[in-house]
Amino acid sequence: MRLSRYFPILDWGRHYTGSTLTSDLVAAIIVTIMLIPQSLAYAMLAGLPPVVGLYASILPLIAYALFGTSRTLAVGPVAVVSLMTAAAAGTVAAAGSADYIAAALILATLSGLILLVMGLMRLGFLANLLSHPVVSGFITASGIIIATSQLKHILGIEASGHAMPELLSGLWANIADINGPTLAIGVASLLFLFWVRKGLKPLLIRIGLAPRPADLLAKAGPVFAVVATIVAVILLGLEERGVSTVGVIPSGLPPIGAPLFDAELWLELAIPALLISIIGFVESVSIAQTLAAKRRQRIAPDQELVGLGAANIAAGFSGGYPVTGGFARSVVNFDAGAETPAAGAFTAVGIAVAALMLTPLLQTLPVATLAATIIVAVLSLVDLRTPLVTWRYSKADFAAMAITIAGTLLLGVETGVIAGVALSLALFLWRSSRPHAAVIGRVPNTEHFRNVERHTVIILPHVLMIRVDESLTYLNARWLEEYVLEQVADHPELKHLVLMCSAVNEIDASALESLEAINHRLADANVEFHLSEVKGPVMDRLQASHFLDTLTGDIFLSQNRAFAELAKRTGSADIRKPELDPYGPRGLI
Missing domain, CATH: 3.30.750.24 (STAS domain)
Known part of the structure; x- marks a missing residue:
């Protein structure tokens, strides 16, 4: 059996040239600039210290570069998996506590082991248990929950919960405590980031910049928001006026060590880890296949399980939390000209440099800016047109989608996806029992x-x-x-x-x-x-x-x-x- 089947680097590495190196380095620089604010924001969404997002963007990327088959997939923290991590870890510990961080490490390790076993046993087909309507409904509902959960940071008030009723009641109960400067930063960041997505690229082209660099600069919009709001906090003394910042971010490389082993806790987190694994794999392999098709390349789904499994195990042993392929980063990586998974490894080096040298510059970064970054990113996941199309095409599939959306919004992410899968399987069995x-x-x-x-x-x-x-x-x-x-x-x-x-x-x-x-x-x-x-x-x-x-x-x-x-x-x-x-x-x- 050829080693390159399990170590794809042995295949593409044989043809690595100076030109390929240049392309990968350029893509890595661009993705690194994009990933720094994203990793901080998604760690916050997961209820973890911001530095954990940086840790989750170093060794996992190197592990995927060794074992993954996609040439352009950018692995790291993503919004939906961050939300699922928060929901799962929140059932066993208080957000931000040492036990909560330990639970996140366990989730990453468990998810990695599940994915690795599935890959070695060629069980990639199990991801088909999640039908497209269920995945689409889950992502849409998760996007709405994520955006709602970040409103507290935009408003500068306290609110908690993992489902819409809790979130909305918490926001309403504290609406009178809105912090003016925080609201100003949050709304300004939102407006700027929404404009950047649509308006910056045409503006740059009009002033003479070529379309491709204009597009890449537009995708780096969050970096401009980060720099501008940090400067505003320092010059205007906004911390003294109640604006929350990320605070001190420890400098240094990720701590290496095995996660806490508590058999009871591992068993309690096994089902959430399984759901994170399947959702993450479905999202990642869909992105990888889409991008591979554009270059007439191919990926091996079972080996992708191994690559993502290795990435998550690396996250669990290096202070991170569950990771998967991110859509926006992968598209930027593709557009920037990445030719091999080495671009991901170079991105990891860039994040490591940031963890060593740039963290002191980020301690005055407003939390509202990170919240705005998350909201703008996840709202692109919300697809309200698909349910209408599905209703016209198949009432049964619409029912599965509607149950998933309602369950996720009202009861939380785990309950929502389980309900959607259960209904999809029930509908499949019913259809199979009454064939045409x-x-x-x-x-x-x-x-x-x-x-x-x-x-x-x-x-x-x-x-x-x-x-x-x-x-x-x-x-x-x-x-x-x-x-x-x-x-x-x-x-x-x-x-x-x-x-x-x-x-x-x-x-x-x-x-x-x-x-x-x-x-x-x-x-x-x-x-x-x-x-x-x-x-x-x-x-x-x-x-x-x-x-x-x-x-x-x-x-x-x-x-x-x-x-x-x-x-x-x-x-x-x-x-x-x-x-x-x-x-x-x-x-x-």
């Missing part, structure tokens, strides 16, 4: 077969042809029996029944028993039971059973062959007119 099936006939002058209720088709009076559009499993085995026998009861003249299996990819043991039962029931009614278009792997399974020995009819290679053969046996054919518009609201079947 249709009585079919041949479209005139073709070899195609379509639903008799939607198309003008040729049917044989003594032959019933049924198409089942789902694999046959224990979930729908009983339903299949009932459906076939109901159709037989409605066609007393029936002599042959053909089950078209073109959409059947599997027949499990329970479904096999149902097919045997159908065969016997039809035999008792003097009706021959036939199969058509059985796929090779399914046929292999049937040949390993006794079903074919007792089958009263034949197995036809194609549905058209079945039609032609049975037409010879039974004689005449009729034209059946459709009862529904084939292009109507239920779609073409």
Whole structure:
């Protein structure tokens, strides 16, 4: 087995050139400038000291560079995972306490171990348990909660909670205590950052800057806000007027050491760590695949699990908290020309330099500025259009999305995502237990077969042809029996029944028993039971059973062959007119 499969650096490292180094260094400088205020802000969102955000942006990036497969994914603290960390750690300790920090380290380590095990066992498919409506709904609701939770810092008041009712009641109870200077800094930062996202790039282009550097400068907008508000606090003496600042940030590299081992605490945090792992992986791999496709590259999802697992374990052993791939940073890294994961390692070096030398300059940074940075970043995650689109397309998927959004907003992030996953699985099981099936006939002058209720088709009076559009499993085995026998009861003249299996990819043991039962029931009614278009792997399974020995009819290679053969046996054919518009609201079947 090739080592490069588990150490992708051995693959891209062989082709590393001076030109690639230059591209990666330029991207790293730009991402470092962007990541410093983000890491401080997201650590604050997670209820941790700001320096923890810097720690989470050093060794995890190096670990991902060694094991990750995406050339441009920028790993580090992100808003949604920070919120989930705060919700999980807040159940075992008070925010900011030593026990709370220990819980964050445990969450990072547990998440890393879960991801690593999933990667080594090739369990990346488990992330599919989170359907797109659930993920979209969760991210939207999380964005709303995050933005609301930061309003207390914009207003300069106290409020707490991890769900909307608690947050809103806390804000309302303390609304009279708004701090004027804090509000001024917060609102000014918000307005500036919102303008930067849309207005700075066109302005820079108008004054002669090229589009690409103009775009990169616009994405570095939070740095300008940080510098400006630090200067304002110092010159105007705003700390004495009640403006909260981040305070003293310890200088130095991350502390290296194993997280606290308390078996009871680790068990208590296991489920939150699992949710953080899956949410983080889904978010990260989606970003990585999108960016890889733009350069016609590919990523290996199972190895991505290993890379993210290594990054989180590194965070747990270096004073950080759970990390994953960030959308905004990854896009900036991509646009800045990063060519390999080495750009992430160079970014880690830049953050380490900042932790060593720049932290004294940040101690007068207003908390309101960091809150504004978070609000502007997360509001881009809020997508209120998708629920409307989903409602029009699928009421069931909309229900899963709505439950996720409502559960997250009202009960918290863990409850919301669990409710969404549970409902998605329930809907999947319900759909699988009641697959679509249709009585079919041949479209005139073709070899195609379509639903008799939607198309003008040729049917044989003594032959019933049924198409089942789902694999046959224990979930729908009983339903299949009932459906076939109901159709037989409605066609007393029936002599042959053909089950078209073109959409059947599997027949499990329970479904096999149902097919045997159908065969016997039809035999008792003097009706021959036939199969058509059985796929090779399914046929292999049937040949390993006794079903074919007792089958009263034949197995036809194609549905058209079945039609032609049975037409010879039974004689005449009729034209059946459709009862529904084939292009109507239920779609073409």
